[in-house]
Amino acid sequence: MTEVARGAAADLDVAGELGGQVVLDRLVALLDLERIDENIYRGVSPAHSPVRVFGGQVAGQALVAAGRTVPSERKVHSLHAYFIRGGDPSVPIVYEVDRIRDGRSFTTRRVVAIQHGKAIFALSASFQIREPGIEHQEPMPDVPAPETLPTFAERIAGYPALGGSRAMPRPIDIRYVNDPPWVTRESGRPSERNQVWMRADGKLPDADLLQVCVLTYASDMTLLDSPLARHNVYWELDDVMGASLDHALWFHRPFRADEWFLYDTASPSASGARALAEGRFFAADGTHIATVVQEGLLRVP
Template identity: 80%
Template sequence: MTEMAREAATGLDTDSGSGGQPVLDRLIALLDLEKIEENIFRGVSPAHSPVRVFGGQVAGQALVAAGRTVPEERTVHSLHAYFIRGGDPSVPIIYEVDRTRDGRSFTTRRVLAIQHGKAIFSLSASFQKHEPGIEHSEDMPDVPGPESLPTLTERAEGFDIGLRERPRPIDLRYVNDPPWVTRQTGAHPARNQVWMRADGKLGDEQLLHVCVLTYASDMTLLDSVLARHGVYWDLDGVVGASLDHALWFHRPFRADEWFLYDSASPSASGARGLAQGRFFAAVGTLIATVVQEGLLRVP
């Protein structure tokens, strides 16, 4: 996530502080789209946003739009999205849902996000009714627990990176040194590991938890690309943007309980970087997998 995107993600209000239930409630409200016609929904951005809409916001809202047209007993198991244009936070976003298919086990939806008469984002999502089957999961990395780690505000102490004293709906705790530290130490870590959770309580609707994780999945992921080269966003004049995003949801989870975001970058070339991430519940089960390619222009 670029520094600009991080501002959008954290700029849900102008109050100071690390977040908490009031800020999380504003994120929940942001994800609660207005239905303006059958298969057509309207979403807004935070009142205090920079020049582009945060990618995790539009992905989360598009998934809400898709989910509102699907029976509750069918849960999303995958989404694939493209970021087409930078979103304008000063005007609403219209989400048009195409009910592609309603099968016996699977439901497929396509969503187009539109501003100023042009597409800014597209998403395809697949939903499935619960079915029993074979089970296995990769093991979670051996890392310290989140409660023993510094908060994001504490990690940002002494660094001019715009992360301190901003309200955040997501509580982040870096396991290893964050990239703005490793760029100074000369370390080039192969993995970026962050504990996350919604900073407050969510309801029991599973779609909301999935959409909050989708929102959070655009945070810190591209950092794993830059960390390999010892550079960090505005500190080094990096110009970046999410290009595409894919998520697979493996098991039910709660986004207001701690989950580990373990990410790495297998490749960077042609001013693009690829990042892969895995989400683990605190009990050790793999709950989701993400892949994203981003535009990264490094001076």
């Protein structure tokens, strides 16, 4: 990582900049890991992070570390990860890559993220050469176009309790299709699905690995809203304690993360202070580009 990139990453959330190309460039800088040895990389967190490192950040950085040890013609098609400990945003994260297998068609990597001498996150990722095969997909939900929907800033206007981290600069432009969970909570009408349009808030470089890493980052942003929306509770507005436990992503087709994609999520089950959330990503033309499943810890007294 260059000094310019390191400085930009450390300054991701400068006050007064809530989005746009400058904030997106700082996310790109966060994903530009420093190579410190063979199979070992180091990443940083924004200077003014929440108490814990954002899960999408560590997942995206770990995928970058894995991808940098794989030939560029092999594209990631799946990742499976566990959040082991809360990350400390005040110190760098070291990513150690284990080159599990290099086959004729598939490459497998395992990455462990380490802080203070302990593992905080573990990821396995599989990469494949492009191959022809059968094709099918389910249709995208019928939803309004993103340009017709309110911005995130417009959605949280009038909800001062949502100031905090949700009013911090966001490199991802988010447009809620249905009423956000904090609105349905107030109306008393629970929602079984949470649908948002997303895109990187600016222009990204063309690198395929960066596109999937930015989507990986975004995939952790609204996913656990789905189980909360079914019970009319929400993060800053209620006594809720939550954390991602594991995360799985499957990448089906090529896409650009700086073009609009629909994130359609739901929670089929919750029990034992854990909730399962699943989501589908669709490009604006209806192409099913990725699928995600996550189990999260949700303690709601």
